[in-house]
Amino acid sequence: MLSPEKNERLTRVGPGTPMGELLRRYWWPVATHDMATRVPRRRRLLGEDLVLYRDGNGTVGLLAEQCPHRRAALWLGCTESTGLRCGYHGWLFDETGACLEQPGEPADSTFRNRIRATSYPVQELGGLVFAYLGPLPAPELPRYDLFVWDDAWRDIGHAELPCNFVQIMENSVDPYHVEWLHGRYGSFLKELDGGAPVPVVTKKHVKVAFEVFEHGILKRRVLEGHTEDDDDWRIGHPLVFPHMLRVGAAGLATFQIRVPIDDENTWHVWYQTYRPEGGAPAQTDVPVYEVPLRDADGEWLRDYVDGQDIVAWITQGRISDRSLEHLGKSDLGVILLRKLYAEQMAVVAGGGDPLGTRRDPHDVIDLPMERDKFGSAVEFRQVWMRESSVRYSPIRAEVLELFGDPVPTWA
Template sequence: MLSAEKNERLTRVGPGTPMGELLRRYWWPVATHDMATRVPVKRRLLGEDLVLFRDGSGTVGLLAEQCPHRRAALWLGCTEEEGLRCGYHGWRFSATGECLEQPGEPADSTFKNRIRATAYPVQELGGLVFAYLGPLPAPELPRYDLFVWDDAWRDIGHAELPCNFVQIMENSVDPYHVEWLHGRYGSFLRELGGAAAPLPVVTKKHVKVAFEVFEHGILKRRVLEGHTEEDEDWKVGHPLVFPHMLRVGAAGLATFQIRVPIDDENTWHVWYQTYRPDGGAPPQSSIPVYEIPLVDERGEYLRDYVDGQDIVAWITQGRISDRTKEHLGRSDLGVIMLRKLYAEQMDAVARGEDPLCTYREPHDVIDLPMERDKFGSAVEFRQLWTRESSVRYSPIRDQVLELFGDPVPAWT
C-alpha cells in the first residue's frame, strides 16, 4: 500500500506538482489529425485548458483557453490566414502567442507588442498532434517506429476514461491479470452468452514473469504454461514505454496504447494501430479515426472483449485509486517497479536533470522490441485481434484482414 501523501504525489498532474513537472518534460498527443481544423476546439492536457486550431496557412497552434484581454475563451474565435482571432473583441494571436492585432486600440499604439497569449509548441507526426507543455528548450519529439514507418497502414481509436492515468499504466506491468480478467472472467462472460469455448490465447497460466528497467522504460517478460524461455514472450518481451505507452501486438499488427492525462481524474486513451504485412503495405490515403464506445445501449459497460474488460477494471478502481487500502503481493512486482521508476524520475527532474526517454539529438527512428511470432497461427491471431481488441470498432477492419490475405469471417 502507499501512504496518502505518496498516492497524491503519484497521481496529481497539474502545474507545480512533482508528477506534473515530470510529465511536462515529454511530448503528448493532444489531438488526432482530424481535430486540427479551421474550427478552434477545446482540449485539456495535464490539468490545463487549451484551444487547438489550424490557421489558413496550415499552421497548427495550441493556446491557453482564455484570451489575455478580457479572459473570454479563445475557442469562441475564428481562424485567419495567420493566427486565431478572439471572437469577443477581435484580438488576434499567432500560433506562437504573439499578439498580431488589437482592434479598437489607437493605430500608433505599441500595446500589442507587450501582450502574449500562452502558447505551447506542437508537432504533427503519424496522424497525431503532439504538444509540449514544459520548460524550453523542448526535447526532440521521439520518432518511435510505429509513428514513422512508411510501409504500414494505421488507424486511431480513442476514448475519454474517467480515471487517473497511473492505474491504467499499472495494468501494463500486471501480466497475471491476463489469465484471470481476460481468461477466467472473459470465459465466464462467454459461457453466459452461450459460447462455451474460451479464448486459448488468454487462458494460459503464467509460469514465470520478470521485469527490467531499460533505456525505453520497463521490459516485461513471461513464460506461459507449455512454453519456455526460448519463446519470444520471454526472449524478446514487450515494453512499457516511459512514461505513458504500452507496446503490444504480433503477426504484423502492432499497437501503442497511449495514456494521456487530461487531468488528475480523467485520461484520454489512444489506441494507435499499425498494420504491416511482410513486404510492407501500399500507400494509405488517410488514417481513419474512430471513438471506442464504453457502454452498450442499456448504459452497461462493454465487457465482451479484451480492451473493454481492461477499461472496466481501470474505471472501477475509482477516479483516483485509493492505494492506502490496497494489499500488494509478490505478483505485483511490476507495479512496484513502475511506481519506483516514477518516483526516481520525479526526483531527477527536481534536481534539474532530464528524465528517462528524453531525446535531445535529432534522430530518424527509435526501434522498440516486440514479439512477432508468439501466438502460433498468424491468421488465427489476426482474426482474434480484430474481434477481441479495440480494432473491432475500426472502419477498416475487413480491409486489414484482406491486406494480409486473410479470410474475412462473417462477424457476429
Template sequence: MLSKEQNEALTEVGAGKPMGELLRRYWHPIAISADVEKIGTIKKVKILDEALVLYRDKSNNLGLVADRCAHRGVSLEYAIPDECGLRCQYHGWLYDQTGQCVEQPNEPEDSTFKKRIKISGYEVKELGGLVFAYMGPAPAPELPNWDLFVQDNVIRTIGYAEIPCNWVQIMENSLDPTHLEWLHGHYFEHVFEQQGRPQNEWPITKRHLKIGFDEFEYGIIKRRVLEGQTEENEDWAVGHPIVFPNYLRVGDSGAHSFQIRVPIDDTHTLHFWYTCFVPAEGIKIPENYPISSYECPIYDENGKFVTDYIDGQDMMAWITQGPVADRSVERLGTSDKGIIMYRQMLKRELKKMQNGEDPKCTIRDPQQNQNIELPQEEDKFSEGGLLSGVAVHWNTRYAPNLIEIIDICKGEPVSSK
C-alpha cells in the first residue's frame, strides 16, 4: 500500500506537481489529425490539467495555446484563425504559435504593450494520424517514431474515449497479467452465459502458471506462461512491452496496437486505441488509405457499463476503482509484482528528473529515432491471430469498418456482413 502523500505524488498531473512535471518531459497525443484537418479548425482540449485550444491557422500550421485571452479572459475556442496564429474574437488580439501577443489593434501603434503579453503556447507535431504536444522545458526531445506510427503497408484505425479516472490505475492494469484469465476469461464466459451464447467461444480462460517482468531500454517487458504453454511460447520468450511512461503495446500476427493513456487532469484520461492491421503477404495497401476513427463506448443507454467486449471490461475495472484509486487501503499479492515494479520506475524517473537528468524514454538523437522497433509476440496466447480474429470481430458493432479492414488485409472481397 501507499500513503496518501505517496499516492498523490504518483497521480497528480498539474503543473508544479512531481508527476505533472515528469509527464511534461514527453510528447503526448492530444487529438486525431482528421479532427483538425480543415484550415480554420479550432478544437478545445485539456491535457495535464491545462485548458488549451488546438487550431490550424490559414497557413495550414497547427498551434496549441492557452484557452483564455490575456486581455479579458474570453475563451479562444471561438477565436479567428489568422495567417500566422489565432486572433481573439473579442478585441482582435493576435497570438502566435508560442502564445506571444503580436498585435493589439486598438492600442497605440507605437505601444510596446503587446511585447509584455504572452499566454502558454506549446509545440505540436503530427505523426501517424495523431497530433502530439510537448509541454515541457526546451529543448524538446525527439517525437518518438515508434514502429506503429511509421510502419508502411498497414491499415490504421484509432479508437478513443474519455475515461473518468486517473491515468495511473489504467497503466497499472497493463502490469497485471492475471486479470486476463478472470476479467477477459471467466467474466467473459459469465457475460456469454447471461446473453445465452455458447461458452466455448472464448479461448483464453487459462490459468497463469508463471508471470515475469524485465526492464528494457524503453520500459518493461511483460511475460506469461499459460496452461498448456512452456517458456518457449512467444508469450514468455518475446512478451510484449509497456512503453514508459504511458503506452501499452499489444497484438498478434494480424494486428498490432498501442493503448495510450494521456492524463486530462487528476480524474480523467484521454485514451487512444491505435491499431495497425497487417495485410497478408502480397497485399499492398495504398499509401493514402484513410485512417478511420471510432469512439469506444463506456456506458449503455441505461448508464450501465458495456462489458461484452474487452476494452469495455477494462474500462469498467479502471473506473470502479474510483476517480483516483485509494492505494492506502489496497492489499497487493505476489501476482502484483509488475505493478510494484512500475511504481518503483515512476519514483526512480521522478528523482532523475528532479536531479536535472532526462528520464527514461527521452530520445535526443535523431539517428536513434528513425524507426524504433519494439518487441511483440505474434502468436498471441498460442491461439494465432486471436486479436485480429474473434476479439476484433466482437468489437465490430462499435467499429463496423473493422470487418471490412480484415477482409482487405486478407485480400478477400469486402464483406457484406
C-alpha cells in the first residue's frame, strides 16, 4: 500500500507537481493526424488546456487555450496562411507563440513585440501528433520502430478513459491478471452468453521476472508447459517508460499509449502495426477509429480482452486509493514500477534527464518483443483480431488478407 501523501505524489500530473515535472520531460501524443486541421481543436494534456491547429501553409501549432489579450479561447479562432487568429479581436499568433498582428492597435505600435501566447513544440510521426510541454531545449522525439517502419500497415484506435493513467500502467506489469481476468472471467462471460466456455487465455504463469533496462521495464514469463527457451522468457516484451506498453506477435505489434489528460482522465491510444514476412505494400492513409466503451444498453463492454482491462482500470476509481490496497508477492512488477516513477522524479528534481530521454539524433529505436506466442501464427492473428481493440478497426478483413489468412464471417 501507499500512504495518501505518496499516492498523491504518484498520480498528480499538473504543472509544478513532482509527477507532472517528470512527465513533461517526454514527448506525448496529443492528437491523431486527422485532428490537426484548419479547424482549431481543443486538446487537454497533463492538466493543461490547449488548442491544436494546422495553418494554411501546413504548419501544425499547439497553443495554450486562452488568448493573452482578453483570455477568450483560441479555439474560437481562424487559421490563416500563417498562424491562428483569435476570433474575439483578431490578434494573430504563429506556432512559436509570437504575436504577428494586433488589429485595432496604432499602426506604429510595437506592443505586439512584447506579447506572446504560450506555445509548445509539436512533431508529426507515424500518423500521430506529438507535443513536448517541458523545459527547453527539448529532447529528441524517440523514433521507436513501430512509428517509423516503412514496410508496415497501421491503424490507430483511441478512447478517453475516466481514470488516472498510473493504474493503467500498473496493469502492464501485472501478468497474473491475464489468466484470471481474460481467462476465467472471460470464460465466465461466454458461459453466461450461452457460448462455449473456452477462455482466450488458459495457461498458468509458472515464473515471471522484471528488469529495468534503457527504455523502461522488460517483462518475462514462463507459462505452464513452456520453458525459458521460449520467446516469452528469452525475449520478453517492454513497458516503455513512462507511458507505453508494447504487445503482439506473428507480425502484429501494438503500442498501448496511456496519455494523461489530467489527474482523473486518460487518452488511451492503441497504435497497431501489421507487418507480414517480407513487408507490406505502401499504405495510402492511416485509419483512425474510436474504441467504444459501452454497448447499446449502456453497459461496459467486457466481451473482449481490452474491454475487460478497461473495466478493471476504471472500477478502481478515478484515482485508485492505494492506501487501502494489500500487495502480495505476485505484485512485484507493480512495486518496481512505482519505485521507478519515484526514482525518476528524483532525477528530474536534481536537474537530470530521466530514463529513456534521447538527446542524440537517431533513425530508429528497435525494441525487444516476442515473435512466437500462444501457438500458431494464424491462430494468434485470428484471436488478436477478435479479442483486442482491433475488432473495431475498419481494415481488419483487409489485414487478414494481407497475411494470407482465412477471413472469418465476423471480420
